[in-house]
Amino acid sequence: IEKQKMYNDRVIEEFKNPNNVGEMPDADGVGTVGNASCGDIMKIYLKVEDNIIKDVKFQTFGCAAAIATSSLATTLIKGKTIDEALKVTNKQVVEGLGGLPAQKIHCSVLAEEAIKAAIDDYQSKKK
Numbered sequence: 001i002e003k004q005k006m007y008n009d010r011v012i013e014e015f016k017n018p019n020n021v022g023e024m025p026d027a028d029g030v031g032t033v034g035n036a037s038c039g040d041i042m043k044i045y046l047k048v049e050d051n052i053i054k055d056v057k058f059q060t061f062g063c064a065a066a067i068a069t070s071s072l073a074t075t076l077i078k079g080k081t082i083d084e085a086l087k088v089t090n091k092q093v094v095e096g097l098g099g100l101p102a103q104k105i106h107c108s109v110l111a112e113e114a115i116k117a118a119i120d121d122y123q124s125k126k127k
């Protein structure tokens with residue numbers, strides 16, 4: 001019996017070659033979110049200039065779905081305004097990946113939350 005594939009090829013590709021991985025020591029905003037029940041953590045760093053997200057990096061300690069969604073979500077917000085970035089939803093990210101297994105949808109929520117947390121941090125520092 002062939003084992004049912006958990007992830008589609010798009011997700012596996014994004015997981016193997018993620019964009020925007022890394023740290024950003026001079027970030028203008030940092031957002032860290034986690035799922036206390038499993039210990040998975042996602043951290044997003046933003047560099048903002050004139051209200052535009054000039055650069056974004058992420059560090060994710062989680063499953064393949066979490067890495068793939070971090071990668072796609074950071075790609076989606078790079079070059080966007082803060083307002084546009086706030087509108088990025090986990091649903092969009094999941095659609096961009098061609099779908100995720102139902103039990104992995106919650107991992108994509110981390111990416112949306114981490115972006116919002118990083119923007120919050122940026123906005124509170126600006127004041």
Ligand code: FES
Nearest residue numbers: 035038040106107
């Ligand atoms: Fe931890 Fe999915 S099990 S975020």
Ligand code: FES
Nearest residue numbers: 040062063066107
């Ligand atoms: Fe924990 Fe996906 S991040 S299961």
